[in-house]
Amino acid sequence: MNTALPALVPALPALGAAATFATGRRAPRFARPLAIVPVVLSGVLALVTALQLGTGRTLDAATRLTPTGGPDISLAIHLDGYTSLVTVLVGLVASCVQIYSTAYLRDDPRYPSYAALVSLFTAAMFLVVYSGDLIVLLVGWEVMGICSYFLIGHHWETADARSASLKAFLVTKLGDVPFLFGLFLLGADAGTFRISGVLAAAADGRLAHPTLIALLLLAGVAGKSAQFPLHSWLPDAMAGPTPVSALIHAATMVAAGIYLVARLLPVFLLSGAALVVLAVMAAVTMIGSALCALAQDDIKRVLAYSTVGQLGYMAGALAAGDREAAVFHLVSHGAFKALLFLSAGVLIHAAHTNSLSAMSRMPWLAERVPDARWTLGIGLVALVGLPPFSGFFSKEAVFTAAEHAARGEALTNGVGPASGVPEAAGWIVLIAAGLTVLLTAAYATRLWLLAFPGRRAVALAGAVVPRGEAAEGHAAALADTGEDLPVAASSTATAPSVHATEPAAMRWPLWVLAIPAMGFGVAGLRPNWLPALLDGGSLRPSLATAVLGTGLALAGVLISYAAWRTVTARAARAAVAEGAPAPQSTDATDPGRALLGPLYGPAQHGFGVDRLYERLFVLPTVGAAKLVRFLDREVVEGYVQASGGGARLLGWAVRRAQTGNAQTYLSALLAGVVLIAVFVAVGT
């Protein structure tokens, strides 16, 4: 097969982006086709490329870009099963997001630039996936970073968006600096920047500093994929438009770090320490983010923390040495998380708020957005990992990998020696993953219950309130809260009539994404299909872990539901006891508070990581800046002003001499002449 087709895949969205940038201001009506067509086309091309490549084959093509002093940099393409899988996912999600965005940002005056940036972002992601050269990969990597910066800051009128975009940029760059050094070290050790060359060097054991390289690269991966301790940008990045969250922060950019480690896994396998670090990182990320997600009120932040946690799963799979599982989970997660975000977007679009507690007071919401309700449910189930949804299978693959690694027989699938994976890493990942399954189920249930309380909440309230007064009380509650929620004030009676207001372009991408979210996991069952595309290892869930995982998930769901029932009933009773119409406050019906107890407060604020960072980095930096400012203003400027003042004083003295009186000048002149004459005479 020729290389033109894969080359076109990143080129098309890039050209589309350039065209949109060029014409967006003058001809905004071309923006939509220019945004959708290239992305969809390149998605189709990616699919075609993947089909042409088939299974088990790889393609390497390279053009040397320019001779350099050190290792050459070449325009290289590397195609294999992983790239096929990830590009298809990217193409699918990007197409859905572009289509969805046309409706979501219909009235946005900056839509052209938004669409162009999304296209450019897509192109960069394709480049990262296809690239066979580390430097070219870095180019795509950084382009993604800057596009992410712009897209998070799309609503730059708000302070949140500005600070979030800056934070995302700075934190990811913080990771990128060691990442760059890691790449250089890798290239220097291997003598080439070609990935194939690097992998060959790793296989031959020619890498002199594998641990150092792995740790440096991990920093970049942690930044990009939002792993602890560089995860804090991702929840804040939810200030961007929801489709962007779906695209960037669920399916693609954050996956880039995982994808890179998967590509360079042989290098990591050379260093057990790096794998343990990765495992610890993944474990902390998983548990911490799950706890945080349980305490969030903003639906998008819940999803963001869940993303962080799922990325922790992938990192854990990599720490266990099984990149197959990691990429499997990456793809399935990409699908269901994009679905979740887009559904949440519809929900937000309809409710005009991000707040879960506010949604919980809109019982009509479920009727108004049935598509979103269903797809959100599908996505949540996939997230929890109940069979037979995709999340179950991919998560079981991770569990299996961790279990094997814990037993010392890691499923490296021939990428490296199984002994390269320390057992500790396996154990850490296994235990953390188990705990996280429980927590994930809990917060997913909480999300669902809070977003769609539906008739159950009314029924619960009605159990304690006399029947006749139930509807009346509910209506009164609505009217009572209606002051700060104008949409809610339209009351239950009007809600069904506006059913069709969500545009079709926002609804049907949900269903498109729902299909892989439900069915993709089955692909892992066929040994000669998906595994063949990857490394060829088994992706079947083992019985023990499957039972364990499902059990934990069900337990989480049940615990969460029980907590919810308890608190809702208690709140209703309290309302009756006070004799007033029940004010259904946020805290009262939130099962998360009951479940977390004292941890609720810290978890709501991300365990104070941001505050810690502020103490550790921001304050010293500000202090140093103040010091520098002081030095500049008072010390350096002092010299400048002193020289200026000195010159002025000198000038004042000199201008005193310029009286305009010719005789004075002449006197000085002649006196000088006499002096010179005397000196010359005496000197000779």
Added chain:
Amino acid sequence: MSILAAAGSLAPATRGFLSPTGVEIVFVLVGLAVLGAAVISVGTKQLVHAALWLVVALGGLAIEFLLLTAEFVAWVQVLIYLGSVVVLVLFGLMLTKAPIGRSPDADSGNRWVALLVALAAAGTLVTLVVDAFRTSWIDLGSGGGSASVTGASLFRTWVLPFEALSVLLLAALVGAIVLSRSRQAAVPKPRPGKLRAGKPVGAARAAKSPSSERES
């Protein structure tokens, strides 16, 4: 060097300063008069007197020229300086309303500095000159500066500078005429839309002043 050798007077002279010749005595006396007149001329507070003392000084210098056998130069000195330059100076003083009697502000505030500089210059120059020419002797032959000799050298050797000088004089003549011409006709009409201060300050006075100033 050949000229110096021709002078032949660089050798130590036998003549002493204590046995002056008659010419030397006259020269020194007239020189004292010239110097005194010059000092009064630059020192007096009566402006016109200064010009008249200048006449004395310049006339004395003409005599010194005669004593140095430069006859033609002496008469030119009388003709040009006494006959023209001083007359012009007096003319200028009178046109600038020089008062009769002492002018308290004849000297500027710079006078002490000026005195210092002048004394320093005098000291330096006299020291230098005395040191250099203590023993030099001038052989005053007759006829060295007669009109025929001077004229011959002027029109044979120095004719080109002489002609150049005539151009200079013409230029000076034209310049003086242009400078002293009445400016009244030269005032441009005020352009529309542009404010002007009115007539130049000197215009009214220029009309009164005599238009008879001419270069001799």
Added chain:
Amino acid sequence: MHLAYPAVLAALLFSVGVYGVLARRNAVLVLMSVELMLNAVNLNLVAFDAWLRDALHAGQALTLFTITIAAAEIGLGLAIVLLVFRTRGTPDIDRLTALGDRVAERQNSADDTADASKGQAVS
């Protein structure tokens, strides 16, 4: 005759002229002092012409040139002085400070406020 006599006389005369140029306020008197200096030079030229017995009489010829130039100079100088007197109403050199620094000039004008025409550009 000793060369020292005319040379010393010329030096002293020149210094007197220097004093006059530097100390006199009236521009006409300054011009006169310049004439004194020129004459001192003339005396030197004539004396050295006689001393060197110059066959070309360069000294005397140069003296004549100097006298001519002095005449031209005094004519032009007086024309300028008269023009200044006409426009400014004063022949005093130390009041013609239009090229001086404004601060210094303001102090001068504070000394004698009577001079209204000062500070104006020469028309």
Added chain:
Amino acid sequence: MNLLDTLLRCVAALVVFLTFPLIIGQTEHKVMAHMQGRLGPMYAGGFHGWAQLVADGVKFAQKEDIVPADADRRIFQLAPAVSLLPYLFVLLVVPVGPHGFVGQAVDAGIFFVLAVMGVGVIGKLMAGWASANKFSLLGGLRTAAQLMSYELPMVLAAASAAMAAGTLSLTGIVDAFHWWWLPWQAIGAFVFFTSGIAELQRPPFDMPVADSEIIFGAYTEYTGLRFAFFLLSEYAGILVVCALTTVLFLGGWHGPLPDSLGWLWTILKTFALAFVVIWLRVTYPRLREDQLMRFAWTVLVPLALLQLALTGIIKVAISQ
């Protein structure tokens, strides 16, 4: 040339200086009277009032010597002497007859004459300025302007004669005279004589002393002997100018009679010219100041330059 000889010549020049102007003055009295058809002074001394000038002198000597209160006293008193003395020096060098019949032969005689005569103007300026009188000052300024203007054509005309003779010496010029110089140097003679009259501020060039405009110019404040000195300087000036014209342009002592009587010719010619001066005074009205200046610069100077060119051309022509 011993000391006695020099002294004698000086005394002789002084005598001439003291007597001849008186004669000219008396002549003026009588000639003007006759030309204006009146008698003039007739009684002093008897015959046609010949002693009138002596009587005038006595009268001047008797008058009080007044110095104005605001005047610059010393300069006021010095001015007549400065005005008078140059003519005395000039008379010293004017040759009267051949063979050294001259007060003092000067090598660059013509140059000397012109230079010294130029000094006289200073006296008039001094008088005008020192009188502390605006008419005097105006008169002094007019004098200065007029003398400066007319000196140039005068010098140029004299230079023409010197060129023709090839010498600056007055004696040499007379020696070189030929009869055909008369037509050759006619223009020069006219220019020289006219400029001379203007230098003397004689009518019609007497704007500096115009009594109807500025009273008596620089002499307004003068009385007595000092005023007499100014008058004397005027008549001495007539004598000098006429004598110089004679010497330069009219051939001096050349005449039909033998050389021993050459001095007679000189004196005759001089007095004839003096008569012309008096005649002009009676004939022409006073010029205006601007007319005077224009006459000098637009008529006399070009004429003098023309004469110079003519002299040069013919000189070159006959020398080949």
